[in-house]
Amino acid sequence: xxxxxxxxxxxxxxxxxxxxxxxxxxxxxxxxxxxxxxxxxxxxxxxxxxxxxxxxxxxxxxxxxxxxxxxxxxxxxxxxxxxxxxxxxxxxxxxxxxxxxxxxxxxxxxxxxxxxxxxxxxxxxxxxxxxxxxxxxxxxxxxxxxxxxxxxxxxxxxxxxxxxxxxxxxxxxxxxxxxxxxxxxxxxxxxxxxxxxxxxxxxxxxxxxxxxxxxxxxxxxxxxxxxxxxxxxxxxxxxxxxxxxxxxxxxxxxxxxxxxxxxxxxxxxxxxxxxxxxxxxxxxxxxxxxxxxxxxxxxxxxxxxxxxxxxxxxxxxxxxxxxxxxxxxxxxxxxxxxxxxxxxxxxxxxxxxx
Amino acid sequence: xxxxxxxxxxxxxxxxxxxxxxxxxxxxxxxxxxxxxxxxxxxxxxxxxxxxxxxxxxxxxxxxxxxxxxxxxxxxxxxxxxxxxxxxxxxxxxxxxxxxxxxxxxxxxxxxxxxxxxxxxxxxxxxxxxxxxxxxxxxxxxxxxxxxxxxxxxxxxxxxxxxxxxxxxxxxxxxxxxxxxxxxxxxxxxxxxxxxxxxxxxxxxxxxxxxxxxxxxxxxxxxxxxxxxxxxxxxxxxxxxxxxxxxxxxxxxxxxxxxxxxxxxxxxxxxxxxxxxxxxxxxxxxxxxxxxxxxxxxxxxxxxxxxxxxxxxxxxxxxxxxxxxxxxxxxxxxxxxxxxxxxxxxxxxxxxxxxx
Numbered sequence: 053x054x055x056x057x058x059x060x061x062x063x064x065x066x067x068x069x070x071x072x073x074x075x076x077x078x079x080x081x082x083x084x085x086x087x088x089x090x091x092x093x094x095x096x097x098x099x100x101x102x103x104x105x106x107x108x109x110x111x112x113x114x115x116x117x118x119x120x121x122x123x124x125x126x127x128x129x130x131x132x133x134x135x136x137x138x139x140x141x142x143x144x145x146x147x148x149x150x151x152x153x154x155x156x157x158x159x160x161x162x163x164x165x166x167x168x169x170x171x172x173x174x175x176x177x178x179x180x181x182x183x184x185x186x187x188x189x190x191x192x193x194x195x196x197x198x199x200x201x202x203x204x205x206x207x208x209x210x211x212x213x214x215x216x217x218x219x220x221x222x223x224x225x226x227x228x229x230x231x232x233x234x235x236x237x238x239x240x241x242x243x244x245x246x247x248x249x250x251x252x253x254x255x256x257x258x259x260x261x262x263x264x265x266x267x268x269x270x271x272x273x274x275x276x277x278x279x280x281x282x283x284x285x286x287x288x289x290x291x292x293x294x295x296x297x298x299x300x301x302x303x304x305x306x307x308x309x310x311x312x313x314x315x316x317x318x319x320x321x322x323x324x325x326x327x328x329x330x331x332x333x334x335x336x337x338x339x340x341x342x343x344x345x346x347x348x349x350x351x352x353x354x355x356x357x358x359x360x361x362x363x364x365x366x367x368x369x370x371x372x373x374x375x376x377x378x379x380x381x382x383x384x385x386x387x388x389x390x391x392x393x394x395x396x397x398x399x400x401x402x403x404x405x406x
Numbered sequence: 407x408x409x410x411x412x413x414x415x416x417x418x419x420x421x422x423x424x425x426x427x428x429x430x431x432x433x434x435x436x437x438x439x440x441x442x443x444x445x446x447x448x449x450x451x452x453x454x455x456x457x458x459x460x461x462x463x464x465x466x467x468x469x470x471x472x473x474x475x476x477x478x479x480x481x482x483x484x485x486x487x488x489x490x491x492x493x494x495x496x497x498x499x500x501x502x503x504x505x506x507x508x509x510x511x512x513x514x515x516x517x518x519x520x521x522x523x524x525x526x527x528x529x530x531x532x533x534x535x536x537x538x539x540x541x542x543x544x545x546x547x548x549x550x551x552x553x554x555x556x557x558x559x560x561x562x563x564x565x566x567x568x569x570x571x572x573x574x575x576x577x578x579x580x581x582x583x584x585x586x587x588x589x590x591x592x593x594x595x596x597x598x599x600x601x602x603x604x605x606x607x608x609x610x611x612x613x614x615x616x617x618x619x620x621x622x623x624x625x626x627x628x629x630x631x632x633x634x635x636x637x638x639x640x641x642x643x644x645x646x647x648x649x650x651x652x653x654x655x656x657x658x659x660x661x662x663x664x665x666x667x668x669x670x671x672x673x674x675x676x677x678x679x680x681x682x683x684x685x686x687x688x689x690x691x692x693x694x695x696x697x698x699x700x701x702x703x704x705x706x707x708x709x710x711x712x713x714x715x716x717x718x719x720x721x722x723x724x725x726x727x728x729x730x731x732x733x734x735x736x737x738x739x740x741x742x743x744x745x746x747x748x749x750x751x752x753x754x755x756x757x758x759x760x761x762x
Contacts, residue, residue, distance in 0.1 A: 061409075132421075134413060199543075211464035212439035214624065216542050216631045226488070227413035229442070233424060234416050243441030246464050280409045350463070350470065362502070364463060364473045371459075372474055372502045 066138050070095045073140045075133060076106055076125050077272050078147055081114025083157050084287065084390055086272050096139040103127035103143060107150075115147065115155055123155060124148045129265040134231035135276065142235060142272070144265045160264060163398035167260040169406065177401045178311075178381070179263035180240065180256030180304035183270065184389050186291045187221045187249050188284040195249035195292065196220045196283055207297065210248040220249045224274075224281050228253065231273050237266045246350075247297040256304065260401075264394040289388035290343035298344030298351065299389035305400050306381030315379030322404040323359045323368055323382065329403050330357040330367070336395050338388030345386065352385065418490055423447045425491040429458055429477055430624050431499050434466040434509060436745060438624050448491035455479040455495060459502075467499070467507055475507065476500040481617040486583035487628060494587060494624070496617045512613070515751035519612040521759065529754045530663075530734070531615035532592065532608030532656035535622065536742045538643045539573045539601050540636040547601035547644065548572045548635055559649065562600040572601045576629055580605065583625050589618045598702075599649040608656065616746035641741035642695035650696030650703065651742035657753050658734030667732030674757035675712050675721050675735060681756050682710040682720070688748045690741025697739065704738065 065071070072095065077088040089108065097103055110116025110123035125145040133140040146160040154161035166172060187196040197220025198204050209218050225242055232239035232253070240254045253274075255266050271287070278285040290298040309318045326333065334341065334354060347353035352367040359368035359382075361375050367386050374380030387396050407415070418424070425448050430440045441460065449455055462468025462475035477497040485492040498512040506513035518524055539548040549572025550556050561570050577594050584591040584605075594605045605626075607619050623639075630637040642650040661670045678685065686693070699705035704720040712721035712735075714728050720739050727733030740749050 058409075062412075134416065135409075208466070209437065212441050212460065214438055214440060214627045214631055215637060216634050217636055219631055222631065223410050223414065227410045229426065230416040230418060230488070231413050233418055233422060233426075233444070239444060241441060241443035243460075277410065277413065350461075360471065362474045363471045364461060365470050 061135075062137075064138060072096050072138070073133070073136055074103065074143050075136075075141070076127070076143045076145050077269070078108070078125055078145045079157060079159075079268065079392075081157060083159075083392060085113075086268070086275060087113055088272070097141065098130060100127045100130050100143065103130070106145075110147075110155070115157060116149075122150055124150060124152075128160065129262065129269070131235040131237060131269050134234040134273065137234075142269060144269050159392050159394040160261070163264060163394040164261050166398040166402050166406070172401050172405050173260070175307040175309060175401075175405055177260055177397070177405075178257040178304075178306045179393075179397050180254055180258075180381075181263060181267050181393060181397075182252055182254045182300070182302040182304070183267060184245055184250060184252045184299035184301065185274065186247070186286045186288065186299055187224065187251070187278065188286050188291075190282055190284050193284060193286075195247075197249050204248050206295065207246050207248075210244060210250075211246045212244050218248065219244055221251065221281075221283065224277055224283060225251050225253070228270075228274050228277050231277065232270055235269065235273060237270050237273070239270060245297065245299075247292070247299075250291075250297065250299060257306075261394070261397075263397050264392075267393040287390040289338055289340050289390055293343070295349075297349045300344065300351075300385065301338070301387045301389050301391050301393070301396070303384045303387050303393075303396055303400065304381050305384060305397075305404075307405065310381060311379055313379055316374065319370065319374070319380070319382055325403050326368065326384070326400070327357045327359070333399060333403070334386060336391075336399055337386050338391040340390070341386075341388040344388055414487075415489070425449070425493065426485070426488055427455065427492070428485060428488075428494045429479070429497050430494060430621070431460070431477055431497045432509060432511075432620070432745075436509075436743065438620070438627060439465060440624070449493065450482060452479040452482050452495065455482070458497075462499075462507075467509065468501075474502055476502060476504075480512065481614065481621070483587040483589065483621050486586040486625065494621060496621050511745050511747040512616070515616065515747040516613050518751040518755050518759075524754050524758050525612075527659035527661060527754075527758055528611050529750075529758070530609045530611050530658050531746075531750050532606055532610075532734075533615060533619050533746060533750075534604055534606045534652070534654040534656070535619060536597055536602060536604045536651035536653065537626065538599070538638050538640065538651055539576065539603070539630065540638055540643070542634050542636055545636060547599075549601050556600050558647065559598050559600075562596060562602075563598045564596050570600065571596055573603065573633075573635065576626075576633055576635060577603050577605070579629050580622075580626050583629065584622050587621065587625060589622050589625075591622060597649065597651075599644070599651075602643075602649065602651060613747070613750075616750055619746045639741075639743040641690055641692050641743055645695070647701075649701045652696065652703070652738065653690075653740045653742050653744050653746070653749075655737045655740050655746075655749055655753065656734050657737060657750075657757070659758065662734060663732055665732060668727065671723065671727070671733070671735055675723075677756050677760055677762060678721065678737070678753070679710040679712070680762050681760065685752055685756070686739060688744075688752060689739050690744040692743070693739075693741040696741055 111121040345354035360366040463470040463473040
């Protein structure tokens with residue numbers, strides 16, 4: 053009987069060989085595109101520092117000139133591979149010149165320095181990132197479930213909804229949820245979003261730099277899964293203009309002090325510090341965010357800094373529980389879906405702690 | 407099995423202690439909403455589940471500047487979609503200060519069922535949920551020709567064959583999924599109108615009957631979503647000579663089930679007759695299009711009637727019950743889109759607590 057593709061993809065190699073496959077993953081030249089390639093290792097590895105550095109052709113990703121094209125990959129975090137399973141792994145890497153300098157698109161390097169800073173590390177900065185995203189039909193790039201040449205009924209029925217007329221693409225969302233748990237990504241939940249064809253997953257609470265590593269790997273897993281489904285993943289912050297919600301990456305944040313009794317004072321101080329650097333943060337919070345932050349559709353206007361309890365029209369929202377308990381965390385609602393989590397998480401930490 | 411299905415079916419139990427909880431609640435217009443969260447370990451007692459909250463401004467249940475609605479877990483079921491240790495959680499909804507939302511009918515029902523006079527009577531329910539399946543995008547019943555009608559009613563009730571039974575795979579998948587979940591699903595049948603089906607939940611005591619019916623509705627709509635078919639609980643989906651859809655509610659108390667119970671039954675039915683108008687108002691919107699006096703219904707507005715084996719009456723008593731002198735009765739008035747929290751608690755309140 054001829055072997056099917058499925059059988060080959062699912063071959064269990066563990067009893068045939070010690071060798072494993074490691075998929076090295078990095079962020080490409082646009083700062084948003086993800087790239088990966090795989091190599092064979094002689095045995096299982098669980099510590100990133102034991103993985104070999106590697107390199108790739110940076111001239112093919114817009115990250116190096118043709119005559120000096122090698123970009124070096126430094127392994128930073130290991131996750132289990134839900135596609136290959138067994139002992140095979142996914143490796144989140146960042147990128148350096150042969151001389152050891154981080155290349156310009158490498159935002160992780162600087163973030164790691166901030167998180168290792170002696171004023172930051174002891175505060176155990178926690179992040180919970182709410183990644184929104186839109187699924188598009190391939191070739192036409194029109195949202196999944198929307199009629200070609202037209203629009204679905206207006207927003208209202210779709211948030212957290214069920215039913216074939218309300219929920220488009222749940223199989224992708226559910227496959228992604230379990231794949232992330234399998235991989236070791238700290239995925240804390242999912243929900244259907246206000247715009248039909250839009251969904252959200254949350255990663256966290258994660259400490260320091262691992263929030264960025266985990267979010268990037270979760271995005272990688274999502275795009276591998278949409279690839280299998282023949283659907284296109286968009287992290288554009290306002291995929292459809294008009295009376296349709298945009299997509300954000302609200303970032304929930306707390307420090308050890310904020311989580312301790314009396315932490316609410318620290319939260320208020322942190323929010324004041326953030327208010328003074330609104331422009332700097334907004335510039336780093338994602339391309340095209342001005343199309344999304346209009347003051348409508350549960351956003352605050354991009355030029356306004358506003359904080360409030362339970363206020364989904366504010367830049368910063370504090371949960372009622374945090375207000376009641378006098379400690380907890382707050383939510384920065386400004387980052388767009390296409391933000392770089394290394395940049396956003398380290399900037400929030402730097403502004404509030406340094 | 408496709409690659410996506412393999413991922414959805416990943417067995418996580420061997421890798422992690424974590425489980426996924428799907429929190430489910432009722433929205434502004436009795437539509438079901440859900441979102442999921444990861445828990446650190448398997449949980450079987452709703453009291454051990456954390457409260458949660460959602461954006462009520464996106465469901466019309468709260469304003470944008472004060473948007474949090476609190477979810478209180480009330481009942482746990484096994485998740486037939488995610489399987490493993492993963493769960494479905496039926497919740498009800500409160501303001502941050504602890505008041506039930508206006509759409510939260512469970513809160514009041516729970517008070518009635520906790521009343522000592524009601525509690526000791528062990529009020530038992532069997533709910534016959536009818537529903538219609540529609541083709542996506544056109545919203546015309548499943549199996550019906552586009553732009554036309556099937557042959558008249560007659561062959562379809564409990565029928566088999568590709569020309570008579572439309573959507574049985576949904577019904578059968580739902581049946582097993584509900585049993586897996588831990589719902590007291592007691593049966594299914596094809597209905598008189600083609601594309602219409604029925605399942606029954608019960609016999610179940612007290613508030614649990616409603617928790618289970620809502621969860622069965624959730625599972626059904628998740629399954630129709632998978633199949634690309636639309637689920638409707640409209641009580642009269644197609645006007646004219648086509649049956650409507652109801653949710654007949656069978657009811658008994660301990661006294662009714664004991665020796666001499668038939669007198670208790672007759673007494674309860676009399677009281678229901680005296681409160682006909684109050685009940686009908688809560689028995690589902692659009693019910694007047696269904697309860698016409700034809701198609702096995704009783705005329706809604708004026709006539710309250712009851713009879714043994716009478717499917718044209720408001721309340722029907724089975725021949726067995728009459729013969730044995732004890733048993734239960736069937737309130738045939740509720741529409742398929744009724745809220746079981748309202749209907750079950752009202753029947754209990756009128757039969758047991760209310761004095762004319």
